[in-house]
Amino acid sequence: MKILIIEDEKKIAKYLKQGLEENSYTVDIAHNGIDGLHLATHENYDLIVVDIMLPGINGKEVLKQIRNTGIHTPAIFLTAIDSVNDKVNGLDIGADDYIVKPFSFSELLARIRACMRRRTDNYVSNLKTGNVTLDPKTRKVFRDKQKIELTPIEFSILEYFMRNPGQILTRTMISEHIWDYNYESFSNVIDVHISRLRNKLEKDFDKGIIHTVRRVGYVLEERD
Incomplete structure (x- = not known):
């Protein structure tokens, strides 16, 4: 499974990449919103993990533009912004989940698995x-x-x-x-x-x- 991480803090991005690759995921990293948006709309990913406070374009605007192009790749906001209004707004924009920093890596892995389960469930009947x-x-x-x-x-x-x-x-x-x-x-x-x-x-x-x-x-x- 291929994951895109859009995170400007290089230590966090490196930590995420290492941990995810140890769990058999393929990982690409973008350190700003502009590069992240370009990768998300020009490459195929199974999941996107995106910070909100990003240089260039903030994470919410990145996800809005991704959704506006018709791309429905599961997305998780990983951010230090923790107000209820921000959570609601982030989920309304089209995020599948919202995780507040600091976070545990095991929690992130569980949330990723949950996102993928919801997207791969093959329900047919109305x-x-x-x-x-x-x-x-x-x-x-x-x-x-x-x-x-x-x-x-x-x-x-x-x-x-x-x-x-x-x-x-x-x-x-x-x-x-x-x-x-x-x-x-x-x-x-x-x-x-x-x-x-x-x-x-x-x-x-x-x-x-x-x-x-x-x-x-x-x-x-x-x-x-």
């Missing part, structure tokens, strides 16, 4: 709950005949709900499914994403489809 339909293959969502545009994280959360209809999903379960780890720092992020997901699914319809189970979590089900 999922349907009430009048909501989700196609895992084309990543399209409809409620009745209305197409619902979702961010990658919102799509992943909805898919998880739709594979477990009627089951109460706790914040811990959702965080472990989406990010492969359970961290309290992700609790508010999950609530924000579910609030936005609800708004997109329910704003033009009379009935809700995602319901809060107080002090427990959330459930997806059609109710009278």
